[in-house]
Amino acid sequence: QxxxxxxxxxxxVPEGAIVSLNCTYSNSAFQYFMWYRQYSRKGPELLMxxxxxxxxxxxxxxxxxxxxxxxxxxxxxxxQPSDSATYLCAMSGYSSASKIIxxxxxxxxxRP
Amino acid sequence: xxxxxxxxxxxxxxxxxxxxxxxxxxxxxxxxxxxRQDPGxxxxxxxxxxxxxxxxxxxxxxxxxVSREKKERFSLILESASTNQTSMYLCASSxxxxxxxxxxxxxxPGTRLLVL
Numbered sequence: 001q002x003x004x005x006x007x008x009x010x011x012x013v014p015e016g017a018i019v020s021l022n023c024t025y026s027n028s029a030f031q032y033f034m035w036y037r038q039y040s041r042k043g044p045e046l047l048m049x050x051x052x053x054x055x056x057x058x059x060x061x062x063x064x065x066x067x068x069x070x071x072x073x074x075x076x077x078x079x080q081p082s083d084s085a086t087y088l089c090a091m092s093g094y095s096s097a098s099k100i101i102x103x104x105x106x107x108x109x110x111r112p
Numbered sequence: 113x114x115x116x117x118x119x120x121x122x123x124x125x126x127x128x129x130x131x132x133x134x135x136x137x138x139x140x141x142x143x144x145x146x147x148r149q150d151p152g153x154x155x156x157x158x159x160x161x162x163x164x165x166x167x168x169x170x171x172x173x174x175x176x177x178v179s180r181e182k183k184e185r186f187s188l189i190l191e192s193a194s195t196n197q198t199s200m201y202l203c204a205s206s207x208x209x210x211x212x213x214x215x216x217x218x219x220x221p222g223t224r225l226l227v228l
Contacts, residue, residue, distance in 0.1 A: 008152060034216075042154075043116070043202050043219030088154065099170070100217065102147075104154035 003027050006103030014111050019076040023089035023103045026070065030091040030101075033065050035073055035074045038086045038105065047087070048074070081111045115139070116220035118203055124226045132192040133223050135203030143206040145184035145217065146170075146178065148199040155202065161186055193227045200224050 006023045013019055021035075031035070032051055036044035048063040050056045056063045062075040076083055089103040119134035137144065143162055146171075147155040157170030161176040167178050175197060179187045186205075190197055201224075204217040 004154075006154070041221070043204075043221050046216045047150065049216065099157060099160075102155040104152055 001027060003101050004089065004091060004103045007106055008104055010107040010109060011108040012020050012111060013079060015079060015081060017079050017110075018082070018091075019074075019108060021074040021076075021087050021089075021106050021108070023072050023091075025072070025091060025101075026069055027091075027093070027101075028067075028070070029093040032092045033063070033072050034090040034100070035063055036088040036090055036102075038088060040085075067098075080092055081110045081112050084109050113215045116203055116205055116218050118201075118220040118223050120223050121221065122209045122224050122226075124228065125190075125193050126228055127194060129190075129193045129227075131225065131227075132194050133188040133190075133201055133203075133225070135188070135205075135220055136184055137186075137218070138184065139185065139207070139218075140206070141205035141207050141218075142183075143215070143217075144180065145204040145206075146176075146186065146188045147202045147204065148172070149202055149222070150199050158188065166218040193225075195227050198225060 034049045035047045037047045038044040050063050053065045053067045060077045064073040064086045086105040086107045088105040090100050091098045116137045145160040146158040149155050158171050160181045161167045177189045200222050202222045203220040206215040206217045
């Protein structure tokens, strides 16, 4: 079983829809949770970052962490064609030896 | 703005060739990383480095080596390229030394390598 599971999609939704992207994980030591966005033929870039459980909002994006269920989500409100990309969840533990573990990514397409 | 550059966007090599992938970052970051990205497998860590001349194995180091002679430059070497090393290779860097927990990693644009 992979440490981090992410539905690869592809996910296609109309412009303006609310998008929900999710990851599950198995390692209870994970404390830092990140979402990276990767446009076609580009490297990933950090979109949002949360520590431990709870919600974090940044404009149209909301990151949610439920450590009791080992489940994280990224919500995109009022989705735009420019949101079309692959979204990768990532997480790491607290110790200095922790590496970042990435999900395999969900490809998202927003139809105009 | 942090900038991470990689020497080539696309490379085609033959089986058995020695391949060098170069990565340079311009923000004085301590940590540098090499990943490969394959469909369905996500990003897998090959090697990373906390400091000049230091290196640590990641999850899939077999068939690869690295070199970090200067702080800003981290090279990935495929000693004898094989077809199963056909992949997208991504370099990343992050600011502080001594640990990788939760630190933002800044990625280069990637090198798509095809080994024939």
